[in-house]
Amino acid sequence: MHILIAGATGAAGRALIPRLIATGYAVTGTTRTEAKTGELRALGANAQVMDGLDAASVKAAIDATQPDVIVHQMTALTGIDMKNIDKAFHLTNRLRTEGTEHLLAAADGRLLIAQSFAGWPYERRGGPVKTENDPLDPAPPKGIRETHAAIRRLERLTTEAGGIVLRYGGFYGPGSGMAPGGEQTEMIHKRQFPLVGNGEGVWSFLHTDDIATATLAAIERGRPGEIYNIVDDEPAPAKEWLPYIAEHLGAKPPRKVPAWIAKVVASPAAVMMMTSSRGASNAKAKAELGWRPTHPSWRDSFAAGA
Template sequence: MKIFLAGATGAVGRALIPQLTAGGHHVVGTTRSAAKASALWELGAEPVVLDGLDRAAVLAAVAAARPDAIVHQMTALTGLTDMRKFERAFALTNRLRTEGTDHLLEAARASGVERVVAQSFTGWPNARGGDPGVLRTEDDPLDPDPPAQLRTTLAAIRRLEERVTAAGGVALRYGGLYGPGTGLTRGGEQWEAVRARKFPVVGDGGGVWSFLHVADAAGATLAALERWTPGEVYNVCDDEPAAVREWLPALARTAGAPPPRHVPRWVGRLIGAHVVALMCEIRGSSNAKAKRQLDWAPAWPSWREGFAALDGEGERVATARR
């Protein structure tokens, strides 16, 4: 297939291009920066420089590429270590999930492209509360009343999934991404925040997070393209969602940092209700549907071994395993 990959220089895009080309697919990849075009050539993709929020440019690029499928990986995530400004950190990404998605779907219709795969997210969007040991499936409800700092982002996620699946596309709800190109790798902003002890355990740290290595996100995306079932939503995460009180100290040890600080729930509430939700209340996700229908399984089935491989040698081992 010829794949139009929007957001090709993002963490998942860079991991996805080699997997697509190894599978015999031709990739046309977009970037907002002309300076990154050469990197796409080196990865094996044909670069196109455009802004995903520029409707005319998107329609023209898709028409020129004449792809068999479109993959939406456009995000713009920065500043995720400042929990007070969560909504601000997602502002541009939310536009890409709404306006950018609309542009790609319009381009798909105009060019007769039936296969559209779009990046979504799982974890904190799940309805909160209940048994922390029960993993949420794609059929379970999303949070009906998210904290103020999460509302706009959850609304953008809902809209993306509704528009994509209504058009016969597929939405992949990735877990929290780690690995090369993300903030959660050696030298990344979240990694350094943990090293600086700026990422405390709040309250009982009972919020359950679902993680995903970027290479596994890429593998699931390839599987969704090749094992095509229109109109589906899949949770794509590892096999072992874990509470903050478990994974955060383990990450600190991996980063060579002192144990994270512990602060009471009321202190987290002073920062924002969303902090309490993320640290104490959210629930993990089940990847059973993706495994069953896409014949996919994570190469890193647990964040435990994945986190332990976040140094340079570990990443080389991770690459070799794939």
Template sequence: MRVFIAGATGAVGTRLVPLLLAAGHEVVGTSRSEARLGELERAGATGVVMNGLDAASVRRAVLDAHPDVIVHQLTALSGQVGDLKRFDEIFAATNALRTRGTDHLLAAAAEAGVGRFVAQSYAGWPTERTGGPVKTEEDPLDPNPTKASRETLAAIRHVEQQTTDAGGLALRYGALYGPGNDIGRGGSVIEMLRARKLPLVGGGAGVWSFCHIDDAASAAAVAVTRGAPGVYNIVDDDPAPVAVWLPELARAIGAKPPMRIPAWMARPLIGEHGVSMMTRVRGASNAKAKRELGWEPAWPSWREGFRRGLG
């Protein structure tokens, strides 16, 4: 098949390109920068410059490529750990790609007669923060998001709704870790943890689901040819509270254990959303992806992944 990857030089895209080529597909990959097209050409793909927020640029790239499948991996997520009180502000560029960028790609896909559309979404904190600790795709997204995350959650709703309405698949990745990520060798989370600037807040009861970057790419590769329209959680088998995984991450990188501070003390520093991420969020189940996509994570637990897969 001829596969068009929007965002082929991003964290997931760079790992997805060789998987698709190895499976015998033709790949056309986009980058915002002409300087990065050489990476795609050397890998064996065709590289094109595209601005995901420019409808004309997207239309031209898609129509010229004549793809059978579009994989939407457009984000601006690199190095975005920061002031969680400004969560929506930090994610504004990615939110634009999840809304306007998605609309541009879907419009071009319809005009070009593209038969399959796969888009990136996110699992974990966007789901409701009540009930059990692990959520499936049937559970609703949070009806009462924190003030700082409302725009980001609305953008996630948009990419999922528009994608599935068009008969596509939305892949909800867990918290990504591995080479080139914030939770990866030299990444911002790792450096904050080494500097003891990432404390354990409250009881650390917030449950996270992780996904190694290579497993995110393998799921996208599978979704190019398999799976009915819908939403799929792409996470490992081991959802865990912050109180469990954060000290383990510190141990894996040889850092001192994180300091512990009460939620009331953390709230002025990281805001309501930051406290929620530490104390209230829920994890995600990967049962549907295993059952319906036939996908299995190569890194079934972050425990081994943190020890051997950070890069």
């Protein structure tokens, strides 16, 4: 089987390529620039230049490679501005909407597996941990509404076409912002990642190794038209995970900032993430995909120096 990874030079693609090749699949990865094709070949994949926002480029890439399955991992993140999250995600949101449309138009019935997010989009009512049957937030706060709309559109387009949506948790591990030297890790070291308000916002995490194991499971056993939360076994509120990770990184405890101040200096969306977001359950992925995270707890992984 031949797998095309659209957007293969990010953390998800770099984790997935070796796993697919080790399983015996042929892999082609796409990148927007010729300069990055060498990175993909070094991982063992074929490389294809493709602009996910250009319909003709997407069609040409799929026609040239003739994959059996397409995995949509296209993002364009260069950092997160907590004052305007939608601005930081603008290109990624276009890839979630326009890029998904282009992939589906060129796929000609091939299975599309698309990356979504389980980190904070769920409705902020009811229990702290949500399943795929629970609704997404109907009224996201200012600063994150475009991003929510893009996630909804990606998921609708993909499932209506018989594709599979994987809602990943927040990444940590190699290649992520929570890796040594990563943006978020450095913010924690510098005490620039504060604990906001009551810190009761629940987060779900995913080690980059398990991006690969779960995506492989979805390729082999996923049901068309379904959505799966791909997260570890331990959703946790910010007041637990942030001090714990700071301690195991050798950093000072995070500063504490009242919610009203964070709302002014950061954004209402940032306050939501730290005080009222909901985590995600991986029970469906375990039951239907036969998947188990190789890193079941962010807590154990950080204690072991991940």
